[in-house]
Amino acid sequence: MASSPVPAALPVAVIGAGIVGMATARALQRAGRQVVVLDNEDPGRKTSFGNAGFIAIDHVLPLCRPDVLRRVPKMLRDPNGPLTIHLPSLLWLLPWMARFALAARDSEVKKGVDAFGTLMEEANASWKSEIQSSNLGELFRSLGALYVYETEAGFQSGAHERALQAAKGTAMEIVDGNRARELAPGLAPHIVKGVYYPHGMHTISPYHVVTALAERFVAEGGRIEKAKVTGIDVDGNRATAVRMGDRVKPVDAVVICAGRASGDITRHLRFRAPLVAERGYHVMVEPTNVRFTLPVSPSERGFFITPMREGLRLAGTVELGAPDKPPSWHRADLLVKHLKSIFPGVGGAETSRWMGERPSLPDFRPAIGRAPHHHNVYCGYGHQHVGLTLATATARLIVRLMDGEALPPTLASCDPGRFGS
């Protein structure tokens, strides 16, 4: 008697081919899962395309804090400051800002510090192993990083974070202006202080990190389909299929890594992901007169100057906004002005500019874990300023959850269900 064919195992569907989705797809693949990645764009074309490239494992203090809250009125008045608000989005932003204000309490900040402590440790180990296993070495540089300060007051404002870093044993050197200029030749004479992190690592092409992961994933049998996920079918507390318009794909599990658009998917599963677009900009300039190799961040201006494969990248600043609004290009012009005052005479003609929407939840903790009502749906979004840094850590944590392990208790505060239904 002919035996009936064994049905093929259903795949895990990873929604989103940004850095978080692709790192997650690779980790699941290595764990022996059959994985399909679904995205309506090519891998790495959204926020993961143009970041500053810094693996910020020393970033341990969430941005949602009482001192940041106190600066909001000033933010509203200064369209050229490091933090600003896209005024046409103001009404849309109000509920998010109310949640932000509630989350800027000392008890919430502590939860964030504890969560970031765990996540950054995981990030450090997991990036090292991903670079090896996906053969990404040529895209990364371990040259340290330098934060520079134009005023003593600016330097003092970083004291709390430095104390937290020191308690963790982070290697750092506090330097005066002259030593900063030795570390990054060309820095302006008015720089008074710096903090050098000798173990800092950066990529020279964030976009190519995503495409390299995607190529490796496909080469090892993974599938990437160009499709927008429009819904999720459920049966009781299980997701059974993802919908892409008229197409229905049966699945074994779902991982939501759709960046800023993740809330469009979670609402099908009856929980909220109140994400704003924390808009950031980059400008690429020709690397004329560049005599430094490490990323330099003028902290008071809130951006990074990173030597990259395609030129010198000026990337950062924050403009809170609603999704999919036209860019405020004067924010990019500002980055060029900043470069002129921090590194006079450095950098040539502009070659391109870009805006990206950091996916930011009001408490500035990512959502990592199981969805509240469906036990085979997992979440990895809301990584705000550190999505590149935390991508491989998120990936590993999701694999562990799928394998039946519990997350460390410090990550309970990253539960995706914390914003309710």
Ligand SMILES: Cc1cc2nc3c(=O)[nH]c(=O)nc-3n(C[C@H](O)[C@H](O)[C@H](O)COP(=O)(O)OP(=O)(O)OC[C@H]3O[C@@H](n4cnc5c(N)ncnc54)[C@H](O)[C@@H]3O)c2cc1C
């Ligand atoms: C100026 C700037 C500088 C930054 N610098 C750094 C840095 O130095 N270090 C660092 O760690 N981080 C940095 N970041 C943050 C980092 O870039 C982000 O946190 C990260 O890229 C987010 O990745 P993601 O995969 O979650 O989102 P994305 O890269 O946006 O990917 C989400 C994907 O989901 C897809 N998607 C959405 N909806 C659907 C749907 N319905 N169906 C199918 N697919 C869908 C999208 O098309 C997209 O491809 C910076 C960000 C900016 C803007």
